[in-house]
Structures are given as structure tokens and as C-alpha cells.
Amino acid sequence: MKSIQKPIVIVGAGFAGMTFALNLRKLNPSLPILVVDSEYNFIFKPLMYEVLSKEIRSWEATPKFANIFSNAGITFLRNCLTKINFKENILEFSDDLKLSYQYLALCTGSIPNSFLIKGVDENCYFFNDFQDLNKLKSFFNKSQKATFHKKLFIVGGGPSGIELACKIKDLFKDQFDINVIEKSNEILNKNKIFNREQAENALDKRKINVLLNSTVKEVSETKISITSDVGITSFDKDIVIWTAGVKPNLSYLETDEITKKFGRILVNKNLQIENYKNCFAIGDISVIEGMEDLPITAQVAMQEGNHLANNLQLLIHGKDPLPFEFKDNGEMISLGIGEASISGLGVTFSGKLAFEARRLIYASKLPDITESLKSASSWIFQKKSILKQFFKKDNPN
Known part of the structure; x- marks a missing residue:
């Protein structure tokens, strides 16, 4: 050694x-x-959407590093x-x-990667950490006192953009006209086909508009300019949320x-x-x-x-290291309040059961670190009937 x-x-x-x-x-x-x-706190990013929708409390998804590492006998330095x-x-x-x-x-x-597009850093909201989340919540709190049908654009049709679009629509109903801008010819273009289909259904059910084959040219204080097959189009906007890449x-x-x-x-x-x-x-x-x-x-x-x-x-111990091998355990995506889609290891299912299973899976994958993370998932263990359905179904599709 x-x-x-x-x-x-x-x-x-x-x-x-x-x-x-x-x-x-x-x-x-x-x-x-x-x-x-x-930072002082760990950021459990997959649950930021549930914090936004108040399905869990913010402290449950942000345990302190000092607690995480001191409990394990590891020194932490901010x-x-x-x-x-x-x-x-x-x-x-x-x-x-x-x-x-x-x-x-x-x-x-x-x-976040703004790709040097003019106005993005100055005039867009982001969703990469809890500072971004708090800024977004502040905007929504102020908007609740305003008129309906505000123009909201989400740039990026990947998991983050789709999850945000569905949560915001479920939270605020008709207060926002939501548009998702995606540069490719389909949303979730790198994700499982089943999850993509379920996401498309979720967006359609919520009447969320999707602009495919479209890229952002510029974002000003009041407008967003988009380049597509028909040329450059400028839209009035109240808020733009940037999820187009990191x-x-x-x-x-x-x-x-x-x-x-x-x-x-x-x-x-x-x-x-x-x-x-x-x-x-x-x-x-x-x-x-x-x-x-x-x-x-x-x-x-x-x-x-x-x-x-x-x-x-x-x-x-003086031994040779081993090459890394990735095991694809599938993927999960939240599709609104209380709904999700799961695809992996030969199993596909969606809806409320998928949402419950998603929370359980996230809890089981996390290291056993603090009581705060345990509390974030403890509610799911009380739902015995739901868990029995999940574990009994051979093919819960």
C-alpha cells in the first residue's frame, strides 16, 4: 500500500x-x-422542479455540505x-x-451556456441552481397579481425545458401562454422514444406551443427574435427561461x-x-x-x-485501475404536477404511478447522507398501496 x-x-x-x-x-x-x-449546500437538481411546484420544500432538496461530510468523517472547505x-x-x-x-x-x-447570443445573459432567467429558482419564484409571485396570458418562452426542448413547461402550466393554468423553442426537429431528441412520446402528449394536453427547427437570434427587454425556416420573427415576451445548454x-x-x-x-x-x-x-x-x-x-x-x-x-494499494463502463439504467422525466414518465431496463410506464416511482428511485440512488434528504423522500415509503402496485407489476405500461 x-x-x-x-x-x-x-x-x-x-x-x-x-x-x-x-x-x-x-x-x-x-x-x-x-x-x-x-457553495454551502448540495443541490439536488432533479427535484428543483418539485420545489418550484411546492410538491416538496426547498430545504429538503438542499442539505448542507457541512452536515453531509461531517457525518461521514470527511473534511469540507467552502x-x-x-x-x-x-x-x-x-x-x-x-x-x-x-x-x-x-x-x-x-x-x-x-x-448555463448562452452561446454568446445577444441579450441572453442580461434578459433571460435560468434554471441551474437554487439562486435561479428563487429568482424565478420571485417573478411568478409578482406575476400572480398581473393580467393573464403573459408571454412565456422556454428556450431548449430537452428534459429541463419540458419539465419546466409542464410544471409552470399546471401551476398557473392560463396565466401564461407558454412556448418552447427547440433548434432540432423534435423535443427530447437525445432521450428514450417512449419518454419523448409521453412528453409530446403532455405538451399537447396542456396546449403548450412548440417551435421546432428554431434558434434564438437575440433577446431584448421586451422581445425575443427567433430564426426559423420562414426567416427571422420577433415576438413580444414577458419572460424567457433559458435551458438551451450548459x-x-x-x-x-x-x-x-x-x-x-x-x-x-x-x-x-x-x-x-x-x-x-x-x-x-x-x-x-x-x-x-x-x-x-x-x-x-x-x-x-x-x-x-x-x-x-x-x-x-x-x-x-499499488494495483492497476480499471476502465469505466457505463450502465444505462434508463431515464425519468417529470411531466407536470404528480405525473412523470419512466423508460429503462425493459420497462416503460407513465402517469401518477411513474411520478411516485421516480421519487422513490431518486431516494434510493442517493447516498445515505442526511436526515433532510431522507425527509424529502420519506413520504413515499408511507404510500404502501402505490409501492405494492409498482413492485408487483411485471410490465406496468
Whole structure:
């Protein structure tokens, strides 16, 4: 076994970083592990839609990092990484703190990508963290006192945009005319066919307008301009919510410092950064050589975190790491208040039962970390009749 004299530092405590840290601690309780994140709280992003619709409370989906890691015997530091000296194994932070590491895992996640489109950063709302959520809730609270049929545009027909559209329609009924703008020729173009069909039905039932083959040219204070097959069209708008894509949060990396692909850190199949085999990158910021088509999802991030914990344990004991293999466990999408669609492992079903199962599955996939996350899912365990239906059905479609 190799001697560990400096800490294993994990920068970023989203799904990838948190899963890695907690699984590594279970595998090797004596390791010095330090987790650094710029926020105080973990953000359970898949449940942000339920916080918006008040199906769960906000604190239930935002447990404090200090509680998560102290309960596991892991040191947590709130700070912002500004620079990495890979050759000297030194990290520099915003308050001039410098830290040495023996192994480094970068898991800093993603931020919204405005694609340099004029007016997006200034005139759009986003839905990437709880600060964005609170701004959106504030807008809706003010809008409830105003007239009906306000013009609302959601840019991006992926899961986030579709889930938001359905939740907002169920929450506010006819207060908003909702339009989803999607650049491709169909919504959810990277998702399972069954979920796409259910989403199309959900949008149609709610009379949500979808503008396909359309891209945003500009967003001003009062208008949104869209380019499509018919040319450029300008629409009046009251609010635009931008869910059209994300980019890796890599502000601490210097240009050409390490190899990148698609703007993300390129790692080998062992999740190691080339030329720096004691450094790893997982989650949204990385792309695995030969596995470039992996989706940017919490499922992938958690599997990478778990695999990296096992690989680091092998390295510490002088053994060769193993290549990462992704197991597709399917996907779930919320389709309004109390409804969802699930497709995976040969099972497809939708509606209220899918919504209950989705919440249960999310709870079961999370590490056993705090009472606050347990409370977020505890209600589902009381619904015995629903759970019996779920587990008894061989094909609940």
C-alpha cells in the first residue's frame, strides 16, 4: 500500500464529487479526504422542479455540505478554486489559500451556456441552481397579481425545458401562454422514444406551443427574435427561461494546460487526466476518450464517482485501475404536477404511478447522507398501496 502523506482533494461536490467522496470513505475510512466547493449546500437538481411546484420544500432538496461530510468523517472547505499547478500538485484559491494534494479529483460541474447570443445573459432567467429558482419564484409571485396570458418562452426542448413547461402550466393554468423553442426537429431528441412520446402528449394536453427547427437570434427587454425556416420573427415576451445548454465550469484552468475535447477535460477510460495520472476529472466537466457520446446526466456522474472511488483504492494499494463502463439504467422525466414518465431496463410506464416511482428511485440512488434528504423522500415509503402496485407489476405500461 502506498503511503498517503497529503490529502485526497475533491473540488466540486455535486453528484460526481459527493458520490466519489462518500464511497471512497466507505472503502478506506483512514484516508485524509478534503472536499472543496464554492457553495454551502448540495443541490439536488432533479427535484428543483418539485420545489418550484411546492410538491416538496426547498430545504429538503438542499442539505448542507457541512452536515453531509461531517457525518461521514470527511473534511469540507467552502472556497473557490482559481488555479492548479499540476506539476507541483498545488491548488490556489480565491482567498490566497494554497493546498498540496496527493490525488486530485475535479468535479466542478456545469454552468448555463448562452452561446454568446445577444441579450441572453442580461434578459433571460435560468434554471441551474437554487439562486435561479428563487429568482424565478420571485417573478411568478409578482406575476400572480398581473393580467393573464403573459408571454412565456422556454428556450431548449430537452428534459429541463419540458419539465419546466409542464410544471409552470399546471401551476398557473392560463396565466401564461407558454412556448418552447427547440433548434432540432423534435423535443427530447437525445432521450428514450417512449419518454419523448409521453412528453409530446403532455405538451399537447396542456396546449403548450412548440417551435421546432428554431434558434434564438437575440433577446431584448421586451422581445425575443427567433430564426426559423420562414426567416427571422420577433415576438413580444414577458419572460424567457433559458435551458438551451450548459458548458463545463473550468474557469480555474489555464489555456492549453491540459487536453480538452468539446470544451471538456479529456480523460482516459480510467478517468485519469493524461500526463497527470494522480489527477482525475468526472461528471459534467469531463469526456472519456472513446466514450464521447455519454450523456451529461446525474446518472453518469454518480457512476463515474463510484467507479473512481474503486479505482483510487486500487491505485493506493499499488494495483492497476480499471476502465469505466457505463450502465444505462434508463431515464425519468417529470411531466407536470404528480405525473412523470419512466423508460429503462425493459420497462416503460407513465402517469401518477411513474411520478411516485421516480421519487422513490431518486431516494434510493442517493447516498445515505442526511436526515433532510431522507425527509424529502420519506413520504413515499408511507404510500404502501402505490409501492405494492409498482413492485408487483411485471410490465406496468
